[in-house]
Amino acid sequence: MKDPLEIKALRLAIGSLLALVSTAAFGAQIVKIDGSSTVYPITEAVAEEFQKAKRGAVRVTVGISGTGGGFKKFCRGETDISNASRPIKKSEMEACRKAGIEYIEMPVAFDALTVVINPKNTWARSMTVAELKKMWEPAAQRKIEKWNQINPSWPDAPLKLFGPGADSGTFEYFTEAVVGKAKSSRGDFTASEDDNVLVQGVSRDVNALGYFGYAYFAENQKRLNAVAVVPAKGKPAVGPSAETVENGTYQPLSRPIFIYINAKSAKKSEVREFVEFFNKQADMLVREVKYVPLPPKAYAHNLDQLKAMTVGTRFGGESKVGLTIDELMALEAKL
Amino acid sequence: MSEQTERVRKIRQLIAAHKRWDLFFSMLGLMALMVGVLTFTALFAQMVVDGLPRLSPDFFTSFPSRKPEQAGILSAWVGSILVMIVTAATAVPLGVGAGIYLEEYAPKNWVTDLIEINVTNLAGIPSIVYGLLALGLFVYQFGLGQSIATAGLTLGLLILPVVILATREAIRSIPAAIREGAYALGATKWQTTSHHILPYSLPGIMTGAIIGMARAIGETAPVITIGALTFIAFLPPPPVKAEAPFVSLEWLMSPFTVMPIQMFNWTSRPEAAFHHNAAAAGLVLVVMTLSMNAIAIYIRYRLRKRIKW
Numbered sequence: 001m002k003d004p005l006e007i008k009a010l011r012l013a014i015g016s017l018l019a020l021v022s023t024a025a026f027g028a029q030i031v032k033i034d035g036s037s038t039v040y041p042i043t044e045a046v047a048e049e050f051q052k053a054k055r056g057a058v059r060v061t062v063g064i065s066g067t068g069g070g071f072k073k074f075c076r077g078e079t080d081i082s083n084a085s086r087p088i089k090k091s092e093m094e095a096c097r098k099a100g101i102e103y104i105e106m107p108v109a110f111d112a113l114t115v116v117i118n119p120k121n122t123w124a125r126s127m128t129v130a131e132l133k134k135m136w137e138p139a140a141q142r143k144i145e146k147w148n149q150i151n152p153s154w155p156d157a158p159l160k161l162f163g164p165g166a167d168s169g170t171f172e173y174f175t176e177a178v179v180g181k182a183k184s185s186r187g188d189f190t191a192s193e194d195d196n197v198l199v200q201g202v203s204r205d206v207n208a209l210g211y212f213g214y215a216y217f218a219e220n221q222k223r224l225n226a227v228a229v230v231p232a233k234g235k236p237a238v239g240p241s242a243e244t245v246e247n248g249t250y251q252p253l254s255r256p257i258f259i260y261i262n263a264k265s266a267k268k269s270e271v272r273e274f275v276e277f278f279n280k281q282a283d284m285l286v287r288e289v290k291y292v293p294l295p296p297k298a299y300a301h302n303l304d305q306l307k308a309m310t311v312g313t314r315f316g317g318e319s320k321v322g323l324t325i326d327e328l329m330a331l332e333a334k335l
Numbered sequence: 336m337s338e339q340t341e342r343v344r345k346i347r348q349l350i351a352a353h354k355r356w357d358l359f360f361s362m363l364g365l366m367a368l369m370v371g372v373l374t375f376t377a378l379f380a381q382m383v384v385d386g387l388p389r390l391s392p393d394f395f396t397s398f399p400s401r402k403p404e405q406a407g408i409l410s411a412w413v414g415s416i417l418v419m420i421v422t423a424a425t426a427v428p429l430g431v432g433a434g435i436y437l438e439e440y441a442p443k444n445w446v447t448d449l450i451e452i453n454v455t456n457l458a459g460i461p462s463i464v465y466g467l468l469a470l471g472l473f474v475y476q477f478g479l480g481q482s483i484a485t486a487g488l489t490l491g492l493l494i495l496p497v498v499i500l501a502t503r504e505a506i507r508s509i510p511a512a513i514r515e516g517a518y519a520l521g522a523t524k525w526q527t528t529s530h531h532i533l534p535y536s537l538p539g540i541m542t543g544a545i546i547g548m549a550r551a552i553g554e555t556a557p558v559i560t561i562g563a564l565t566f567i568a569f570l571p572p573p574p575v576k577a578e579a580p581f582v583s584l585e586w587l588m589s590p591f592t593v594m595p596i597q598m599f600n601w602t603s604r605p606e607a608a609f610h611h612n613a614a615a616a617g618l619v620l621v622v623m624t625l626s627m628n629a630i631a632i633y634i635r636y637r638l639r640k641r642i643k644w
Contacts, residue, residue, distance in 0.1 A: 030590075032590075034562075037603070040565065040566075041401065041604075043566075044399075044401055044565075044566045045401040047566055047568070048398075048399075048400055048401055048566075048568065051568050051569075056569065059568070059569045060566075060568070061564045061566065061567050061590050062564065062565055062566035062567075063481075063562060063563075063564045063565055063566075064565045064600070065562070073562075194602070194603050195603070195605070196602070196603060196605070196610075199605075215605045216605040218605070219605035219606050219607065220605070285401075288401065289401060290605070
């Protein structure tokens, strides 16, 4: 330690570290956000831009605890805003009520669940909801194992299924929309919480089929094909895209995703400003992270709700499949 | 005569057969070694290929971003280092103290045996269990919240058994003659410990502590459980202030993120460019871990040279 060069280098290192650390501003207000990983990219983009616009005067933190984990923290009053890929549930409403926490519900974007197949799969470019149900319902377990069991015109080839794990909101919505009951699915498929694993799986196997959020398909269009879905008999097959989601024809697999704002926090200027910023910038930022934005009037409606402090949920603790944004806005929020 | 040559031939055959086995076994051993080494090398090479182009000064001084080319690991590496400081400050004194007590002071009875067995078992408990314990104890019971202090204490708890075991190993390797010599000259237990046992076992203790820290820096599960954040674009308050008392401990209560969480988040994003960021962050993390191990080896080498028995 007598070596002066060594000491000099050490001082320099500590000095530069301190200089770096002390450049940030302090005593700033914090907006705390947690919840769904599906909504995360949107909130992250808004948080990034908001902090830039505020020049560090307001700080925003975003965590990923999943929709359920996020609501747990939210109803304990630990977070200001909760990201949710589904409406709040009855049990969560009850927890919030007990803690005296009121909330404003805001849809912020659409997510289109996308059914994907390998690009070499030429037979299943479009499917009916009934076919998807036959493939995924619990009764299919260890019975439906070949493509031609679902549709005789499809080849006699093994059916390899990929899907998200049972804890994800995507799984919940898909099963509800396709099978008819949330979380009711066959169990013998390759499940992963990491959607990139599903992308890999389907892109490597001609006989594979999987489903996940649209953003993962959008980034992997060279390796995957999206299945066009026939919503009901006699109707044309519709593939997922920004237009078909926006005009409400991609059904029943498109769903709104939400943020929930603690009503008490919404009275704080930094939270209010963040939510206003969110709704004003949403159209551009949502597109940028490969989700489908709501029509402008929906964001205006959100801002009205914030101004009027309209608390409660429009869903009464149940999720509704195939709701258009106009229908959603028309519903009345209740605690 | 012919019987003798026959016997020699047989013995030669036997020796040759044994040598073949010898060669066979050494090959088997080499292969077993190569499985590990080559796997690591391949993974590391892949990470270098993917991540190296992303490594630039900007990568270290930028906050996370939705744009992969602008995203950096500033909040992550600062968070990791601050958490490690808390971990070291708790685990090392506690672990060394406990190790010395168990080795030098504790009476040999069933209570001590029970404690010893438990300490050894603790080292094998999955890290997520520590995370759950910390969530209940530090976050809610002690009200420390989702802060650097919570994470540091949790990881400190996680590596405590490692430090205790390393301390005990190091103490045990000191010849009994040293201890007896000190007692013979009338030294008390504490004098013996502080003048002889501790200095001589220091290289071993330091090595154990740093290897424990190298494990802690890569831990993800317990840190996620206690609620480390994913997006955080500001740094904790600095530990030094311009006005008296000049030292601030505010940073202990600050929200944070750490390197493995940042990496984990990037690997799960759809854009391939984020996967390159994850590889680059992984590269930094591996280099951090390896350099910690290198420091451990260097310290052991430096301190061992001074010991003359």
